[in-house]
Amino acid sequence: MIKGIIKNHSQNLYRFDRIHSVLFIKNSTLIGAFSPSQSKFYAQSHNFNILKDSTEHDTTLPSFMVGYKNGFLPRQDPLAKLPDRFYALEHLLQNMPIHLPNGGEGLLAKGQLGNAVKDLPQFDVSDITDQRLLSALFRDYTFLASSYLLEPCDIMYRERKSYGIGREILPKNIAIPLSIIANKLNAFPFMEYALSYSLYNYQRTDSTKPVVYSNLKLIRAFAGTPSEHGFILVHVAMVAHSGNLVKYTMETIEATQEKDRAKFNNALKNLSDTMNLINQEMETMWERSNSDDYLKFRTFIMGSKNQPMFPNGVIYEGVSEKPLFYRGESGANDSMIPCMDNLLQITSKLPKNPLTEVLKDFRKYRPTNHKEFLDFVQRSAEEVNVRGYAIQVSLYLANMDQIRAFRHRHWNFTKEYIIKNTAHPVATGGSPIVTWLPNQLGTILDQMNKIGQTIDYNKLTPENKIIIDEIVNKVNAQERVLKREVKFLKQQFGSSQDRVVI
Ligand code: HEM
Known part of the structure; x- marks a missing residue:
């Protein structure tokens, strides 16, 4: 016995x-x-290559590789800020949340994102191979795409408790670079739980301390509220185990x-x-x-598949003439x-x-x-x-x-x-x-x-x-x-x- x-x-x-x-x-x-x-990075256990260490300085391997140390988190801390070459995109994302860190109102507060997107250059991302940068760009373009597509729904929900219809065309200055990056990462060109919203969206306040809730802050946000912060980072703190x-x-x-x-x-x-x-x-x-705050940031993580806000899917301008449908972040x-x-x-x-x-x-x-x-x-x-x-x-x-x-x-x-x-x-x-x-x-x-x-x-x-x-x-x-x-x-x-x- x-x-x-x-x-x-x-x-x-x-x-x-x-x-x-x-x-x-x-x-x-x-x-x-x-x-x-035979790579020095891997531990062999049966026939799946599990990462032995987090390969901290390697930017050629994908950001997400299952490891004994990082588990399902990315093997390196997410890149928090885009390089200067993408200043316009970084600037737009920093000014996007409904509530800004300085107490002011961001573009999504009054429905100003749609117009602001018109001034965004169409960045050429075809030369990029650095996996950390690709991951950060994927996170940032998917945040921008979801904000753009769902901005009218969020405004309507705040006013009438109903979502109405989202924008049905993603403009080419977002659609083209997003699709190129998604292709490089073998991902759908839409916001994802691991690759963008949650597991690629945290920073350690003190980089010498571990990934625990009290040592985490968010990189990107839609609402910019404490409840959104808590919602996303509890996921990260769980996955840290x-x-x-x-x-x-x-x-x-x-x-x-x-x-x-x-x-x-x-x-x-x-x-x-x-x-x-x-x-x-x-x-x-x-x-x-x-729990009373959840619906105030949830609109932006909805998908275009099986959602009444996108009865005809979304056209990715310059990418696909046929409408595309993707599940939302979950x-x-x-x-x-x-x-x-x-x-x-x-x-x-x-x-x-x-x-x-x-x-x-x-x-x-x-x-x-x-x-x-x-x-x-x-x-x-x-x-x-x-x-x-x-x-x-x-x-x-x-x-x-x-x-x-x-x-x-x-x-x-x-x-x-x-x-x-x-x-x-x-x-x-x-x-x-x-x-x-x-x-x-x-x-x-x-x-x-x-x-x-x-x-x-x-x-x-x-x-x-x-x-x-x-x-x-x-x-x-x-x-x-x-x-x-x-x-x-x-x-x-x-x-x-x-x-x-x-
Ligand atoms: C306020 C907190 C949460 C709410 C309201 C919530 C809501 C939901 C909903 C509605 C679904 C259905 C799938 C869909 O999106 O279509 C789902 C699925 C799921 N969520 Fe959450 N979620 C929460 C927190 C979490 C956390 C912290 C985790 C941790 C990783 C998590 C992991 C999952 C999993 C694994 C599923 C699939 C469930 C299954 O396989 O039975 N959720 N969530």
Whole structure:
């Protein structure tokens, strides 16, 4: 019997032992993965090249490369200010936010951005290869594009609580350089969670101190309010813990393949501790970003895909005569939860429905290396069968419980920050607001329930019985409440929730 102790996020001590006796280990090798690189920068672990250090001074590698130190954050601090060559763009962005740092009103406050954009030169960016500069330019052009396209919607929302129609043509002095840069970064030419809004938008106040919330400031903003600052930087502070998430994900896969039970248990325990830290950081959102303020900056992170403000998409002048449609910025493009879903093989348990197809579509909107890593984790976990090897210990359930805690809190955010304050039917990423998140939360609850039912209670210590009972009861209660809430909200939001665009 395997015995040990793990801590959950409420600091309870979990004892774990065998809670399931089925053992299914697939004898497998990793095939078709990436070929190992001999570069001094990489640590080899199985067949995916994880960055060993942050390669601080290298500007030839992409900014976003999954690393043991930086996790899913960029491997270098984002470039905060553009070089003099782009002074006009830098100047425009600094003067754009509704509230300026000096207490004055910026261009977006009174709808003056549209005119100001006319004076922006069309910069030639075709010669640029420096990855740090390309990343900063991508962030800045996407901030400008979203501000320009959604400026009329923000003004209308402030006046009438309805968004109206956005600008349908992106002028060539933004569209052309943005498309060239996006192409170089292998990204969509639209604002993204990692590449622009969140993970490429922070500065350390003291560069000798770590990436922790108290040491961070924003680079770009739409509203320029404390709540916007808090909203964006809580994401960054959470992702600052993701180096360990990557580390223990790799160790879990390795240990499963090596059938090393001690290493496996250790990796799963550390993984759940790491997720616990991330969840604790997430909890600070309530105090760092006021839920009443969210809609005051949210307009600008809406997309052009499945949004009533862009019924005909957006024409990128000088780039495409056909209208283009892109999902808006969303935490759904963060890589931590998809990493956990893939490692614990939850992804393959998601129901086969259009909502799950939306989740898959979201996974395209991220840095290439993140996407490759997530694909690698999914493939490897299935091949070595992490779930089959793990299912006998409550550590697996403890990790699922961390995903549940994330999604449960997250659903509470969505109700409090959004649903309570607006009847707008789609989220920023274009998903239906009251059904999409419950599709995933419901799946994790359902999966935990199923595992709970397979536990052989005769093999549990009395203490473990109490702990497992607590988890199972909590899961049951949350599942019942969620079903009731979704039923009620679907009636409130009506047929808009049946419209799922993939
Ligand atoms: C006030 C706080 C937040 C609100 C109101 C909020 C809202 C939302 C909404 C409405 C979605 C649906 C997707 C879409 O945009 O179409 C979403 C997805 C998501 N967000 Fe957030 N979010 C918040 C904070 C966070 C934070 C701090 C994270 C941390 C990384 C995060 C990560 C995610 C993830 C992973 C998903 C996909 C959920 C899933 O796979 O089930 N969100 N968010």
